Amino acid sequence: MKKWIAVIIGIILFNSIFAENGYNLWLRYNVIDNPTFLQQYRQQISSISCPSDNGQLIAAHQELQKGLSGLLGKKVPLQMSVINGTVMMGLPSHLPFIKTLVSDTVLARLGNDGFIIRTIKHEGKNITLIAGNKEAGVLYGAFHFLRLLQTQQSIQQLNIISAPRIDLRILNHWDNLNRTVERGYAGGSIWDWQRLPGYLDQRYYDYARANASIGINGTVLTNVNANAMILTEPWLQKVAALAGIFRQYNIKVYLTARFSAPVEIGKLKTADPLNEEVKKWWKDKADEIYRIIPDFGGFLVKANSEGQPGPQNYQRTHADGANMLADAVAPHGGIVMWRAFVYSSESPEDRFKQAYSEFKPLDGQFRKNVLIQVKNGPIDFQPREPFHPLFGAMGQTPLMMEYQLTQEYLGFATHLVYEAPLFKEVLNADTHSKNNGGNVAQIIDGTADAHVLSGMAGVANIGSDINWTGHPFGQANWYTLGRLAWDHTLTSAQIANEWIRQTFSNKKAFVDTVQQLMLASREIIVNYMTPLGLHHIMGYGHHYGPAPWYNKAPRADWNPVYFHKADSIGIGFNRTTSGSNALAQYQPAVRKQFENINTCPENMLLWFHHVSWNHKMQSGKTLWEALCEKYYNGVDSVRWMQRSWSKLRSYIDEERFVQIQQLLNIQEQEAVWWRNACLLYFQTFSGKPIPAGYEKPDRTLEYYMGLSFPYAPN
Template sequence: MKKYFLFYLLFSAVLVAKAENGYELWLRYQKVNNAPLLQSYNSIISSINFAGASATTTVAKEELIKGLKGLLGKNIPVTNSITANTLVVGTPATSATIRSLPIQSQLKSAGDEGFVVMTTSTGGKKVTTIAANTDVGVLYGVFHFLRLLQTQQPISNLSFVSAPKIKVRMLNHWDNLNRHVERGYAGSSIWDWHRLPGYIDQRYIDYARANASIGINGTVLTNVNANAVVLTAPYLEKVAALANVFRPYGIKVYLTARFSAPIEIGKLKTADPHDPQVQQWWKDKATEIYQYIPDFGGFLVKANSEGQPGPQNYGRNHDDGANMLADAVKPHGGIVMWRAFVYSHETPEDRFKQAYNEFKPLDGKFRDNVLIQVKNGPIDFQPREPFSPLFGAMPKTPLMMEFQVTQEYLGQATHLVYEAPMFKEVLDADTYQKGKGSQVAKVIDGSLHNYNHTGMAGVANIGSDINWTGHLFGQANWYCMGRLAWDHTLSSEKMADEWLKQTFNNNHNFIQSAKKMMMGSYEAMVNYMTPLGLHHIMGTGHHYGPAPWVDNVGRDDWNPIYYHKADEKGIGFDRTATGSNALAQYAPELQKLYGNINTCPDEYLLWFHKVSWDHKMKSGRTLWEELVHRYYSGVDSVRSMQKTWAGLKPYVDKERYDHVNMLLAVQEQEAVWWRNACLLYFQTFSKKPIPAKYEQPDKTLEYYKNLKFPYAPGNG
């Protein structure tokens, strides 16, 4: 009996090891199932010549060996010699062969982090080269090469040079020291602070591998609603342990700095940035941090927003606070990322305008190691927002993009929503700051204003769930955020194609159908949640589900009715000259486009205009009819996604198929919930019917109003 029990345990362990639970993300390295292509790969890669012995080149070499073994189904020998079809990897500093190859001009354009992947020859022998100027560039090149094989691209005649367009490419973790993740929908924090620094979870290493594979080079470990305790010695030891894990993968750690830390852990009586004792306290603290973590990246700061302390508590401005911290980290090479998400305790005339009003006058007053981190839109990560007007307003100050990868307002972790089209919509938007062609992407990559520092951050959707992101397809949003930070010119379709092939398989039928489903998912979500420019109509606090009727929260701009302003005359927020005039914060070209109700794109109509229920839309429908059409179209799109996924069952392992299938069913139910609740509520103002051709709501408005979710995940 004991023998059979041991056999059972062994057999079970094998099954678990092979289970497709999503843990491996896009780094599965499954054997290439295209026989001619596999034969071609094996003929092109006969051996590996890998130069370098640093910690970074060591992990790059390990990744390459592991990846090739999985993809090619055999061990590729590592040799010191160069023969025909050798894969030559290294830098000019570590490899004489690299120095001798005719790729020096390409290496020059690769810069400090970029790489060259090229088919060339040495000594009459044809070789494939992965070369870079630095070890971390080699690591990025290795991941790119493996991606080519994972996506079954030809590699017989390569000529590829890639360098990141943005310098600081990071994840912002809203993780608390008690392991609760604010706006996290994938379990608890992956940082096990209690067992650090002594216990290093394999998950930390795999996290670093995944980030390096898409070019992410920084991570902010702690919540923007910061806890000053993380800046104390016991926690700095823990942070240092994580930094040691991440360093070989080219990833720097950053921390959030609570502005009142000098009082809370420094026992000072003030945190006034003009106080010499406070200034010295931060300088001493920075020196202490760098003693633990020599390559510490710097601070991310949320100040004077949502009750957080800041320089305005002492009658100072944002530049006073940011510059004090910047002076503290400057001698060590650190930066400060100061968030522009601000709104005062008193409700402003239009919350849309406040970040611009506070930061525009400060342009050019920040130290040269300060970046202003700006959310993509002017309100708060809504399903669709026009770009923040700050991106067209601060030519003298580096502006850093902040996207929200975690789906706080996008169905959280129960909805399949591919965010790349949303990110691209913002990046490709034209600010007209220097005339036509002044896209947001050119602002944040520094090319428009010659910024010295550039950055893009994504608020992480990562947690302790086995598949990292709660919803398997949530991985694609982590993936595309990293890829866009490296190269914002990549298309949403290309990134979806890459992710699907690496995460699932290369079957043409599967890829085409799954990619179509992904590409339509964002617009579907906007339609069943907030069509035509509606925004901020979600449930209070937990932000789960619709609640456009809420009018009793403590301040006006926390209430959905503040944003949609529905009444018997119409719906929408007038931000033209006849309303709040928020449009004045944009370039004249955009004021003209958005300010005219007849030229304003439908996507932003209710963002900028109060519109009559009978207004004739571009479609020929009235506004009410168009609103109904959009809400029902969104639900229909989710049902179409369900059918598409059902047809893909033969191409996906059971565990992951069932996971997505069940969540699509949840998404369909919640899309109907959004549609019915919103239309029933807005109908109380429009006094118009939902046409009989549509399925009618099966619940009353009062039913939806009475729903409560006291334990919804991710709440503050």
Template structure:
């Protein structure tokens, strides 16, 4: 109540418009720079589009509404009503105004969803080869104007790098969200198809504004119920909302659905009755959703049913579903997140060992969806060796937008930096075309969108959703560019604000790695909920469920040997790529303990021994959060009070938990190696046992146990 009164009083006293973050980066408020606004108005008296389609109508409507807000004017729908200059949207060959421009200007083939923006004789032109291109061009133009960019010499072509740019929701039909930290699922299945929440529309426009063109609305730990007739009607209602924004709906397919829903005795993918069941079910779906995208499948992983139960390969399972979808243009996204039920191996190796022999055996409409790293969305992982091992199979890069292992719902961690690091990793340094973004055919992102008023819980989590969209369209965009653009669209274009928010986000990712898992430590989170540190855990049912398994710390040494003397996982990479990690003395320090077991006393290139360097990096992570807090607090006068206080409180939690990570981990490792802490690092105020005894039974985002 005190905070609420503070917001009301402060807003009334200073005339600051309260904001709750709901509008994301699509605020479209009046441009305060009157000279700039005047320049824009001269080219935007009207918005005219000759193309007639749902998507083209959406593009036109978004432009009129957005420009009206930015410029403070009412826009007309055709020239001649007011002024002679305006915005024209047109598909090549269908618009006389666009054709006039093309006679004298060379605009290349734009392909599906591409667009060209141009300023011509005072008009602004959005040119495309299809209606989706018009929509993406419209949002791009609005964002350029929102950031205050000059349009005088505008002449730019944009094409998406990938056809498939897809969000994955790990949302259950009961509205719980696995590994979700922003409230409950926004999909109210109980009230669908009769009640359509405005949030569904706003969700679709947010995705379209950053180029996302598909969404999987159900959890990979799937429920067969979604294929029941009434639930297909509900899914169709969502698809109807998404369609005007160029977004396809996908569903997760539980492999055992023919048994659980269809009453069959088997789900064997080579059984004719099973094939027929899926074929009929797919036809039912397309009868309701003509542009249905296809299935996402998690199979034979963490208890999920799959083809291996019948002695069939992943390729045979995926191909059966692909054959049912192929006549309708649908795809199967088959997840490669698998690890064996047998103990004694290295989980790092297992997806490669399972899928590498299947390269070239999948149908053309199967995409193998691979997590960015070989373990499980750790703060920093080496890229999965599978990206360079499946040249005859279309690949989807799976990134995590939600922060299961990155501070969950409270920590500010600008994931564009992580995405940039992954996408630009060159797996074939000896030849062209070997960067991860060149080896994949699309990108999928595990979302963190929920019923929180600001969509993502942590306000800065919006930047990760925005970054995922931008990079799925243009994967070579720098993280810093994305941070600057998001800041300007979210908080306004004042240089001080943009500069400091950009810097905050830039240091936030290395800060998180430092205070959680420096030097290649990994998977040392508490078990189950993964909230907080737990490097001491070593009493679970199998080795690779234990954090201890991933570092093997003893009095003398620490780390996981994945070279030829250990698990041999390093050999799964192309030789030229693996070479940089083979020698512990030359291995990049951020991956040292991923690939090597080394003495605590090992001398590093900077002169520090390993133990001292680990301690200093933990401390550096905490110091970097201090820097982030100071930068945010310096902007108090420039940010609306509601969003300022909201973010400040989360930064306070992050600072406390960064110190928790530092103190708990260093206390544990010190108890093992008995080496003194670096003098620059404060002695933990609490005993190691007090950290071990902490218990958090109701941490958010835990996988439901049905």
């Protein structure tokens, strides 16, 4: 017994000595450092039994063997015979007794990706059963079982039934063919196109494992600002090499389609979607793609936005363009995800309104294999936005959610911002679209309008940095996308808790402190960047740092002054009936709440109203005083984050502790910059002093306005 205890102590010390660089993400599989759980798991798990007649089943048992052997500190063998403690995996076709344990109703609920995990007796042996209708379900069940051990949960009497609420759970990479990443803050692209298809980096396998562990089943490899070259045969062979790896983990590959490809690489004179030659070109191209990549998922398209070509170049509609591509991939089971992020410099209307104005009239005109991909808010991934008015407005068309994991407007990869509260705020928003019911989550999962297709996408924050996401906490946003796409009823706290336990430590003091930091972090960044409904006041082009004064962009709605409209009277964008009337795009109950300045939530106030500097807030303070309070609270809260983190050194490896500590120092400096620059600028309009008791800015407005960042990543 003493020897066994010594071994455990040695394991714990071993795990705590060596630094970690974050490469393993939440799949660390270090030996469990709780002797009680380690002993229990070792007693309950003896071996793995799994058929090896499919690549996904092989991936499942390999992952389970790797994970269990690491977590238990001993090799867990794979064997066909069943003994006490066997973890048995398979399908009803492999294990007919499953149908005697699980009703047809439950099996039907699982669909293709769902799984059951049950503690049962089989042939007199105590076993853990992981089963699904398809191999993918077994794969996801294996990862879920490992998560239970990683987070030190009981596995004694398991009876888990889990199936995804959303079918298409997708990462959108904004990666270019030259390995740069648009809005990438974690290094270059992980796709080494030059060495593909001959060289298959281990990173591709680990990327696929990480995605499968959280249920992500699709990846769009290329930037929405698309390059037609990716659709040529040599490049498709490179894509096929990646698809071959990802297939083992139930991940389909998608590509962005440049609408003008028939002209650029097909030598046609037009890309008109109603032209018969163009239709044939896309059909032939789809046939070629599916010959090379039989399980190709389909296309993601950005059209007629920010200079990208599209059907409107030929006086056609978005439906015309999407349907042409949909018809090309339909015979192969492919889909088209058509982005609703459109706005035109020729249109004088509020940019907030343009997507709704273009897409709402087309409801019901899209093919059955088309989804409209809609950003969570109507502008562009701001720290806080109201839900997009298209949600609840297109009942005849499946809409899929587009979030942004890469922190383009959230401090890049130097600010700790856990995005789950942002995502959940939108998902829980009531659109009042169906008899005063139907939140955004019910619209995108298809239940509100009985759609077959459903999807959630996230713009990836993944790059070549050793820890994948630049900021170690950026990993949590990747993790969150997968978990919420699988089950959008999970809370931000639940997701944070399991991510912390897998990524860092199960120690209660550490988990509680870090979870508190994570849950507060999104509101903190809103406070020091864009409080009370301010939005899009970041630096021009690169979006780094504050620039509310900027007014030299080639189009009005690229200028921060367009969005805040500060003057001597007040601040904010009037979107009521007396202004741009963007609120008319929402259902009456939503419109009524936001239209009235007294019922509009104060955290959205300046989104919808131009508000007097002297307006009395619910606290009794004036708007100016409340604005100052928010900015100063934001900075004070970052300092609280710093203090809280500084107390956690003994719980994790020194390498990641110091890295996060340094990043929090940068975040504090930049929060002060945001606060000072914005308040000094807005003060020129309000004419009011910063209230007594606050530390005064140590630089002038002219200093901040003179800062330049020509090499900021964008």
